[in-house]
Amino acid sequence: MIPPELPVDAALFLDFDGCLVEIAPRPDAITVPPDLPGLLHRLYHRQNGALALISGRDVADLRRYLPDFPGAVSGSHGAELSVAGQPVEAAHDLTLDVAALHRDAARLCAAEPAILIERKPLGVGLHYRADPSLADKVAAMAAELMARYPGLVLQPAKMAFELRPDGVGKDKALTRLLSMPNFRGRKPVYAGDDLTDEVAMLEAQRQGGFAIKIGEGESCASYRLPNPAALADWLTHAVLGVGTTI
Numbered sequence: 001m002i003p004p005e006l007p008v009d010a011a012l013f014l015d016f017d018g019c020l021v022e023i024a025p026r027p028d029a030i031t032v033p034p035d036l037p038g039l040l041h042r043l044y045h046r047q048n049g050a051l052a053l054i055s056g057r058d059v060a061d062l063r064r065y066l067p068d069f070p071g072a073v074s075g076s077h078g079a080e081l082s083v084a085g086q087p088v089e090a091a092h093d094l095t096l097d098v099a100a101l102h103r104d105a106a107r108l109c110a111a112e113p114a115i116l117i118e119r120k121p122l123g124v125g126l127h128y129r130a131d132p133s134l135a136d137k138v139a140a141m142a143a144e145l146m147a148r149y150p151g152l153v154l155q156p157a158k159m160a161f162e163l164r165p166d167g168v169g170k171d172k173a174l175t176r177l178l179s180m181p182n183f184r185g186r187k188p189v190y191a192g193d194d195l196t197d198e199v200a201m202l203e204a205q206r207q208g209g210f211a212i213k214i215g216e217g218e219s220c221a222s223y224r225l226p227n228p229a230a231l232a233d234w235l236t237h238a239v240l241g242v243g244t245t246i
């Protein structure tokens, strides 16, 4: 079902990969649509500052792609938060030898060059998009790494298994942001495409807002749009229209 118009008094939460940008063969091969930064600026003003990105990527990585993004940024699956251009705040209590984790991941995957290792500041991503037949093998490797590094949990993603800090999540990021000045008292609207987004979609709906699933696949979201271009159209319609309230 197509979502209703974005209410002007909503707090808007947007996922990044597969939602604002199309999925690409590798994490570093994405293309930011040329109109996206301007659209996000206009949305930020329309929603009176109640706009955030909530992504599995880390904040620094997101800022490389969207350097002038004016809203709040939650990264690393909710483990990092950066608001109003302030330095990144940790929303986790993980103690991790991340260099050792990345070395172990490289050793484990050495025999399978098709596996792409994404070195993340609070974990690691093992991507098998280049050879989907490796899915089970990669799942087993990720489970082995998880057993070696307490405090990390397995996060299945699109053609990847990630290890991320335990006890964090996009639902918690959404709730935390909703308690902050720009967002307080607003109904959450969440758009995302992946398994990691489902908890946040559920939370948005539980808190009286709504959620939009981008693309195919099962989802708890009440609304759906087929791809990032359709989401961009829906958002563009919001910034061009007069606007409703929840």
Ligand SMILES: O=P(O)(O)OC[C@H]1O[C@H](O[C@H]2O[C@H](CO)[C@@H](O)[C@H](O)[C@H]2O)[C@H](O)[C@@H](O)[C@@H]1O
Binding pocket: 015, 016, 017, 018, 022, 023, 024, 025, 026, 027, 028, 029, 030, 054, 055, 056, 057, 058, 118, 125, 127, 129, 157, 158, 159, 160, 162, 194, 196
């Ligand atoms: O929460 P998101 O913003 O959706 O980020 C989730 C993960 O997205 C990235 O991986 C996915 O997108 C890549 C680029 O399109 C694709 O090559 C990969 O197969 C997907 O799993 C990113 O690399 C991860 O760090 C994010 O956690």
